[in-house]
Amino acid sequence: MNDQIKYYGEMNISPEHQNIDDIEQHYERRAKLYRQCGIPEIVFRDAEMLEVGPGSGYNTLAYFHWKCKQVDLVETNPQGIKDMKQLFAEWEIPNDKYRIFEGIIEDYCVNRKYDIVVAEGFIPTVDNKEKIIDKLISLTNEKGIIVITCVDKVGFFIEAIKRLVGVSLSQNISTYEEKVRYLTDIFEPQLAQLRGMSKLPEDWIKDVILSPVINNGQELSLGQAIRYFQDDFDILGTSPGMFTDYSWSKDIWYDYKSDYLEQFDQKRLSLLMAGMAEVILPFDIASFLVKGFEDIKDIEVKYEENPQVKDIQAILDRMKSMEKYIKQYFQDDFVNVFYEIENILSRIEKGEKINMEKYPNFFKAFGRTQQYISFVKK
Numbered sequence: 001m002n003d004q005i006k007y008y009g010e011m012n013i014s015p016e017h018q019n020i021d022d023i024e025q026h027y028e029r030r031a032k033l034y035r036q037c038g039i040p041e042i043v044f045r046d047a048e049m050l051e052v053g054p055g056s057g058y059n060t061l062a063y064f065h066w067k068c069k070q071v072d073l074v075e076t077n078p079q080g081i082k083d084m085k086q087l088f089a090e091w092e093i094p095n096d097k098y099r100i101f102e103g104i105i106e107d108y109c110v111n112r113k114y115d116i117v118v119a120e121g122f123i124p125t126v127d128n129k130e131k132i133i134d135k136l137i138s139l140t141n142e143k144g145i146i147v148i149t150c151v152d153k154v155g156f157f158i159e160a161i162k163r164l165v166g167v168s169l170s171q172n173i174s175t176y177e178e179k180v181r182y183l184t185d186i187f188e189p190q191l192a193q194l195r196g197m198s199k200l201p202e203d204w205i206k207d208v209i210l211s212p213v214i215n216n217g218q219e220l221s222l223g224q225a226i227r228y229f230q231d232d233f234d235i236l237g238t239s240p241g242m243f244t245d246y247s248w249s250k251d252i253w254y255d256y257k258s259d260y261l262e263q264f265d266q267k268r269l270s271l272l273m274a275g276m277a278e279v280i281l282p283f284d285i286a287s288f289l290v291k292g293f294e295d296i297k298d299i300e301v302k303y304e305e306n307p308q309v310k311d312i313q314a315i316l317d318r319m320k321s322m323e324k325y326i327k328q329y330f331q332d333d334f335v336n337v338f339y340e341i342e343n344i345l346s347r348i349e350k351g352e353k354i355n356m357e358k359y360p361n362f363f364k365a366f367g368r369t370q371q372y373i374s375f376v377k378k
Contacts, residue, residue: 046067056083167303277333
């Protein structure tokens with residue numbers, strides 16, 4: 001059992017609910033995601049599709065809307081399956097359009113392959129990710145498409161600090177439900193600043209601020225994903241779109257994946273904050289900053305396990321060592337967030353109370369915590 005399944009089961013939750021009052025806007029959000037990944041809506045028409053980890057099924061609605069022939073769903077969370085069945089009934093999805101397998105993908109056995117395979121939101125958190133990716137590959141048709149999500153410590157910097165603040169503010173609250181209510185009141189006004197945010201605030205708290213899964217040491221960066229899908233797959237696209245290919249269309253020998261990996265190393269810091277301009281850094285400086293943000297995430301995990309002032313001091317020391325490059329290479333929107341975080345940590349270090357509304361830049365800032373990448377099987 002992976003950590004995410006264990007957490008959801010222990011808390012009897014499926015924190016995947018979305019606001020779909022405007023269903024057309026929901027479909028537009030999903031269409032933009034797949035367009036960035038190089039997959040127009042028409043690709044789904046009459047496709048046989050597998051979705052692994054659909055949760056409560058909100059994103060799955062788009063596949064029915066785009067007229068998939070068949071959608072098979074692999075979900076192991078009982079609460080998610082219950083919510084999904086209820087959602088499909090509410091939207092009058094015909095029973096013959098989908099099948100639900102109640103279990104883990106490792107145990108899923110069928111004598112068929114799929115045109116499209118989607119696995120969102122869980123592969124970076126498990127320790128057998130290579131085994132799962134191999135299973136997805138085995139279930140994909142030739143010329144079929146796989147879409148997965150990636151997470152790394154750089155893109156999680158801002159959320160890591162929000163978790164640290166959440167721990168500091170709620171450490172005297174004993175029950176999980178009380179923490180969810182308390183932190184929802186604090187973070188809901190911040191989430192309202194993120195235009196297009198559809199996840200319900202209390203679900204965001206459960207999934208991003210309180211989930212122990214985020215601290216299990218697992219990750220899967222875009223660079224790691226490209227390396228894993230090296231030989232038998234081509235890259236269709238990513239969301240956000242990080243890579244540029246200026247090669248001649250007839251140059252079929254061009255090693256674009258090696259170029260993409262170099263671009264990732266130089267552009268990786270662009271994942272620090274949603275809405276920020278692209279940052280392209282010299283390799284040595286990018287490497288130094290990446291290591292700094294990775295260290296900060298590791299120290300924050302230690303703080304959550306046993307809050308110590310020395311951990312706050314260690315994060316501040318890392319930030320001070322990075323400050324000159326942040327000022328030199330980043331625009332004011334992120335620089336302001338960086339300085340506000342330093343101020344917040346200094347106050348926590350001194351045992352002072354934190355009023356989040358006094359930090360308007362950090363208040364509305366969120367990282368590019370999850371990235372999508374799509375591949376087509378050669």
